[in-house]
Amino acid sequence: MSCEPSRTLHSLATAALLAACTHQGGAPFSPPTAPADVALKDAGQSVFRYETFGNERFFSDVLGLKDGMARMGITPNDLLAAGVQLDADKLPSEFRLVDVGGGVYGEADATRRLIEANAVIGLVARSGRVGVTCAWCHSRSDDRIHVGVGRRVDGVPNAGLASGQVLAWGERSRAYLPFVNVSRIGSGVSIDIDLDLDAAGDLSRLEAGVDAALRSWPRGQADILPDGVGNPTDIPSLFLLGPHGPYLWDGSLSGAADVSHYFATVVMDPTVLATPPGKAFLIDGPFWPVGESLSRAYQGVLEGIDPTGDWPRAAIFRASVFKLFHDALDLRFRVNRDDIAALTAYLSGVFPPEQDPPPEPEIDAGRRAFRRSGCNECHLEARVAGGAVVPLATLVAGYRQGGEAVAENPDMGYDDRIALTPGEDSIARRGYKVPSLLGLQWSAPYLHDGSVPTVEALLSPEREADAPHPYFIFSLEERRSLAAFLMAWDGRTYP
Numbered sequence: 054m055s056c057e058p059s060r061t062l063h064s065l066a067t068a069a070l071l072a073a074c075t076h077q078g079g080a081p082f083s084p085p086t087a088p089a090d091v092a093l094k095d096a097g098q099s100v101f102r103y104e105t106f107g108n109e110r111f112f113s114d115v116l117g118l119k120d121g122m123a124r125m126g127i128t129p130n131d132l133l134a135a136g137v138q139l140d141a142d143k144l145p146s147e148f149r150l151v152d153v154g155g156g157v158y159g160e161a162d163a164t165r166r167l168i169e170a171n172a173v174i175g176l177v178a179r180s181g182r183v184g185v186t187c188a189w190c191h192s193r194s195d196d197r198i199h200v201g202v203g204r205r206v207d208g209v210p211n212a213g214l215a216s217g218q219v220l221a222w223g224e225r226s227r228a229y230l231p232f233v234n235v236s237r238i239g240s241g242v243s244i245d246i247d248l249d250l251d252a253a254g255d256l257s258r259l260e261a262g263v264d265a266a267l268r269s270w271p272r273g274q275a276d277i278l279p280d281g282v283g284n285p286t287d288i289p290s291l292f293l294l295g296p297h298g299p300y301l302w303d304g305s306l307s308g309a310a311d312v313s314h315y316f317a318t319v320v321m322d323p324t325v326l327a328t329p330p331g332k333a334f335l336i337d338g339p340f341w342p343v344g345e346s347l348s349r350a351y352q353g354v355l356e357g358i359d360p361t362g363d364w365p366r367a368a369i370f371r372a373s374v375f376k377l378f379h380d381a382l383d384l385r386f387r388v389n390r391d392d393i394a395a396l397t398a399y400l401s402g403v404f405p406p407e408q409d410p411p412p413e414p415e416i417d418a419g420r421r422a423f424r425r426s427g428c429n430e431c432h433l434e435a436r437v438a439g440g441a442v443v444p445l446a447t448l449v450a451g452y453r454q455g456g457e458a459v460a461e462n463p464d465m466g467y468d469d470r471i472a473l474t475p476g477e478d479s480i481a482r483r484g485y486k487v488p489s490l491l492g493l494q495w496s497a498p499y500l501h502d503g504s505v506p507t508v509e510a511l512l513s514p515e516r517e518a519d520a521p522h523p524y525f526i527f528s529l530e531e532r533r534s535l536a537a538f539l540m541a542w543d544g545r546t547y548p
C-alpha cells in the first residue's frame with residue numbers, strides 16, 4: 054500500500070489523507086493522534102452515523118420508505134426482526150421502561166418516535182422524512198441490553214441486516230430497479246428490459262418483481278452495483294481503512310474517498326443515474342452495454358413516480374463544479390468533499406472492538422502456522438488492507454472463464470457474485486481483492502458471498518476439493534490455533 058496521494062482526490066482530501074498516512078508508516082496500527090486529526094475524526098464519526106447527504110428525499114419521496122412503513126404498520130419489533138439495530142443511549146424513556154420486545158415495541162406509532170430520537174442506527178429523520186446513513190449497514194449494537202439493542206459499534210458489518218427486505222417496505226421500491234436482477238423481471242433472460250411502463254399491469258408486476266428481488270438478498274448482504282444483475286455481496290468490516298485500497302470485493306475502486314463518494318451518491322440515491330452524468334456512468338462507463346436499456350427503463354420508472362422530477366433528489370452536486378474526479382470508473386457524482394475527508398479520516402482510525410487476547414503460546418503457534426502456510430504471501434500481516442486482486446483462476450481450482458454466466462445463470466455461483474457487468478470484455482481481470490483480516494471476530498460469515506460460517510471451516514480441507522480459497526490447514530491442532538490467532542487479531546497487539 055503506498056502513501057502517495059491518489060490522483061483522483063481533491064487536494065484538501067489528499068492533505069487529510071496524507072496526514073493520516075504519515076502516522077501510518079513505521080507503526081502500522083497506531084491511529085493518528087494530532088488534535089486536528091481528532092477534530093476531523095469526530096466530524097467524520099458524525100457524518101458516518103447521521104449524515105444522509107440529503108437522501109431522505111430519495112428514500113421517502115421517491116422510494117416511499119416512510120409511507121410504506123406507516124402503511125404496513127412496521128413496529129420497533131419488526132425493525133429488530135429485520136436486523137435493524139437500536140442505539141440504547143438514544144432510546145426515549147418510554148422504551149427504557151419496558152423489556153425489549155414488550156409494550157411500546159409492538160406499537161407501529163412508536164417506530165416514528167424511535168427514528169426521530171436518532172435511536173435507530175442508520176435510519177435518520179430529516180425534515181419529516183427518513184434517510185439512510187453509512188451506519189445502517191456498517192455499524193451494529195453491542196447487544197448489551199438485548200440482541201440488536203446496545204451501544205453503537207462502528208465499522209462492524211451488520212450481518213443480520215435484511216436491507217433488501219427493508220427497502221421492499223417502500224411503497225415504490227421499483228426506485229431501486231438498477232440494483233436488482235432486471236432480467237428476471239423483464240422478458241426472458243435478456244438484460245434488455247422492454248417494460249411497458251405506462252401499463253398499470255406492468256407497473257404492479259414491476260413493483261412486485263423488484264420487491265421479490267430485494268427480499269431475496271441474504272441477510273448481511275446488499276447489492277451495490279447498478280448493473281441490472283442481482284449480485285448482492287457481504288457487507289465488509291471497515292477497520293483502519295487506508296487511503297488506498299483496492300476497495301470493494303473486486304478491488305474496482307482504489308481510493309477510500311472514492312468509495313465513500315460512490316456510496317453516498319449512487320447507492321444511497323440512485324436517481325443520479327437518471328441525470329446526464331449518471332446516464333453517462335451507465336452508458337459510457339462500466340455498465341455498457343446494459344446501461345442504455347437500464348437507463349431508459351429507470352428513467353421511465355422515475356418519471357412514472359414523479360413526472361415533474363427534479364433529480365437527483367439528494368444534495369449531491371454541491372461539489373460537482375470542481376469536476377476534479379475522473380478516474381477509471383468516471384465517477385462524476387460527488388458530495389461535499391469536507392464531509393468525505395472527515396469520513397475518510399474517521400474510518401482510518403476505527404479499530405475492531407477490544408477483546409481478551411488468547412494465551413501467548415496459542416498466539417505464537419497461530420502466528421507460526423500463518424507464516425508457514427503461506428497466508429502472508431497474500432494477506433500481508435502488517436498491512437491493514439490487502440494489496441492485490443487475486444484472479445479467480447487462482448482462487449478457484451478448475452475455474453473456467455464464462456462471461457455469459459450471469460445472463461444464462463441468474464442463480465449466481467461464487468464467481469458471479471463479483472462486480473461483473475454483463476458487457477464486460479476483459480473477464481480475465483475478474484478476481485477478488487485480498488481482504489483485511491482485522492476483527493474477523495466481528496465479520497462472520499466469510500468471503501464475499503458469506504458462504505463460509507467460521508474461519509476454522511474456511512481452513513478445513515473438509516470443504517469440497519474445488520472450493521474457493523483452497524488454502525487448507527490439514528492438522529486439526531494447527532488449524533485451531535491459526536483460527537484462534539486470527540479471530541483475536543484486532544490490530545492493537547500483534548502480529
Ligand code: HEC
Nearest residue numbers: 186187190216275286287288289300301302312313316317
Ligand atoms: C445498504 C448497505 C450499505 C450502505 C448504506 C453503505 N454500504 Fe458500504 N458496503 C456495503 C456492501 C455490501 C459493500 C461490499 C460491496 C462489494 O464490494 O461488492 C460495501 C463496501 C464498502 C467499502 C469497501 C470496504 C473494503 O474493504 O473493500 C467501504 C469503504 C464502504 N462500503 C464505505 C461506506 C460508506 C462510507 C458508506 C456511507 C456513505 C457506506 N459504505 C454505505 C453496504 C453498504
Ligand code: HEC
Nearest residue numbers: 426427428430431443485486487488496499500501508524
Ligand atoms: C493467493 C492469495 C491468498 C492466499 C495464499 C490466502 N488467501 Fe485468504 N483470501 C484471499 C482472497 C482474495 C480472499 C477473498 C476471497 C473472497 O472473498 O471470495 C481471502 C479471504 C480470506 C478470509 C476471509 C476474510 C473475510 O472477511 O471474509 C480469511 C479469514 C482468509 N482469507 C485467511 C487466509 C489464511 C488463514 C490463509 C493461509 C492458510 C490464506 N487466507 C491464504 C487471498 C489469499
